[in-house]
Structures are given as C-alpha cells and as structure tokens.
Amino acid sequence: MIELHEIEGAHFRLAEAAVPAGEFAAVVAPTVACAREFVDLLLGLAAPRGGTVRLLGQSLAALDERARLALRARLGYAAQADGLVSHLSLGENILLGAAYHRRAEAAALDARLRVLLGWCGWPEEEARRAFKQTPESATPFERAGAAWLRALLGDPELLICEDLFSGLAPDRRRRLIHASVAFQAEDPARGSAFVLVGDRLVEELQPTSVFYLSLRGDFRAESSA
Numbered sequence: 001m002i003e004l005h006e007i008e009g010a011h012f013r014l015a016e017a018a019v020p021a022g023e024f025a026a027v028v029a030p031t032v033a034c035a036r037e038f039v040d041l042l043l044g045l046a047a048p049r050g051g052t053v054r055l056l057g058q059s060l061a062a063l064d065e066r067a068r069l070a071l072r073a074r075l076g077y078a079a080q081a082d083g084l085v086s087h088l089s090l091g092e093n094i095l096l097g098a099a100y101h102r103r104a105e106a107a108a109l110d111a112r113l114r115v116l117l118g119w120c121g122w123p124e125e126e127a128r129r130a131f132k133q134t135p136e137s138a139t140p141f142e143r144a145g146a147a148w149l150r151a152l153l154g155d156p157e158l159l160i161c162e163d164l165f166s167g168l169a170p171d172r173r174r175r176l177i178h179a180s181v182a183f184q185a186e187d188p189a190r191g192s193a194f195v196l197v198g199d200r201l202v203e204e205l206q207p208t209s210v211f212y213l214s215l216r217g218d219f220r221a222e223s224s225a
Contacts, residue, residue: 001158001191002042007051011037012215014051024184025193025211032163034215035195039162042193043077044068056157076156078147078164084135090146091131098153109153116149120179140167148176152183159183159192166197 001021007014011034019025029035040046041053044060053060058071077083084093098109117127122145130142138146144164151159159180165173184190 001056002193003052003054005052005054007041007053008049009037009041010049014215017213019191019193019211019213021191022184022188023191023211024180025191025213027193027195027213027215029195029197029215032197035163035197038215039077039079039160039195042160043075044072073154074157076151076154076159077162078144078151078159079162080140080143080147080164080166082162083147083150084143086135089132089134090138090142091128093135094131094146094150094153097150112153113149116152116179116183119182120145120148121175141169141172144168144172144176148179157190159190161192161194163195163197 001023002017002019002025004014004017006016011031012029027035027038029038037046041048041060042055044055044063047061056071056074058067060068060071063071084090085096088096094113095109114124117124127145130138131146133142135143135146147164148161151161161180164176168176180192184192
C-alpha cells in the first residue's frame with residue numbers, strides 16, 4: 001500500500017519501509033515541516049531528492065499529472081490546518097468532494113454521513129449545528145471532525161491524516177481513532193496513515209496493531225500489537 005525506498009528529503013532520510021494493506025501506520029515526525037514534506041511525498045505534491053515512493057502499487061515518479069490526479073482520488077486526506085476551504089462552511093467543505101467531484105446522490109451522502117457520525121460519537125444535532133460554521137470559527141474538534149468526514153465520504157482506499165489531533169482533548173482524539181478503526185474494519189483492504197508531530201500520541205493509536213515509523217535522524221520501523 002505504501003512503499004518507500006532510499007528516500008532523501010529536505011527534512012528527513014528514510015532507508016526503507018513498507019506498510020501493507022489493512023495496517024494502521026503511525027508516522028512520527030520531529031517537526032511540522034518534516035511532517036508536511038512526508039505528506040506531500042505521499043500525495044504526489046512533491047518529489048524526493050532521491051529514492052522511490054510507491055503508493056497503491058504505483059510508482060509516483062512514473063505517473064503523468066493526469067494519472068497522479070486519478071491516484072490521488074483514491075486517497076482520503078484529513079488535516080485541521082489544510083484541506084478545508086476557509087470561506088466555506090464546514091458542511092460545504094464536507095460535501096465538496098463527494099457531492100461535486102464524485103457526483104454522489106444527496107440521499108446516499110446523507111445516509112453515509114449519519115453512519116460516520118455514529119462511528120465518531122458525534123451527536124447528529126450537535127454536528128449539524130457545527131457544520132454551519134466556517135473553519136476559522138469552529139473548535140479544533142469540529143475542524144478535525146469535518147476534515148475526517150470529508151475524507152471518508154470519498155470512500156478512500158488509503159486514509160492519510162496529518163497532525164489531525166492538534167489541540168484535541170484525549171477523549172476527542174480517541175473518538176476519531178475508534179471511528180477510523182471502524183472505517184478500516186469495514187474493508188480490510190483499506191489502510192490508514194496518521195502523521196504525527198512528536199511521539200506523545202503514538203500510544204493512543206493502538207486499535208489492533210500499529211506500524212510505527214520514525215522520521216528522526218535514525219531510521220526505525222516497528223509493528224506492534
């Protein structure tokens with residue numbers, strides 16, 4: 001699902017790592033800039049100085065722009081800081097990709113949204129009030145929840161979360177983690193990568209097993225039950 005070989009970036013070096021389908025990956029970056037670079041490599045928005053990145057069985061370097069866009073459509077991206085359009089409400093942001101780009105029917109989207117809200121323990125009435133706000137006026141959990149919902153409404157094969165838990169209380173973080181577990185359990189072929197800044201949140205990512213990948217100076221990758 002994710003294959004990295006001899007990666008040399010501006011903020012990190014990585015010898016080799018492979019995250020198979022069905023795994024949760026906790027990718028720990030020492031700085032925000034390092035996390036940003038890693039996510040950009042996965043999304044095909046930047047190329048490493050050296051090495052190869054393969055995603056969902058395809059080498060990003062071998063794809064033209066049209067093929068990269070097609071591959072990116074198979075991914076779900078969730079982050080508080082990026083990905084939400086500032087002048088749109090949270091509700092409009094959530095529906096943007098699925099309703100406008102995928103042409104999904106409103107009734108089907110609404111039914112799916114109710115399922116996702118249930119997974120993350122967000123009462124529907126409370127959530128729909130929050131959906132009327134813009135990202136700037138929303139709380140960290142409301143922004144994180146909206147980004148997560150938007151990503152999952154697209155039914156991605158791989159969910160990539162970038163520093164999604166910043167400013168969230170432990171119970172709110174756990175709700176999004178447990179919801180991601182439910183999403184992945186729905187289809188074992190899916191995968192999830194949580195890119196974290198600092199390692200203090202790694203222990204909370206323990207649904208069943210976690211593939212641990214450090215982007216610090218010394219490379220190490222572990223899979224723990």
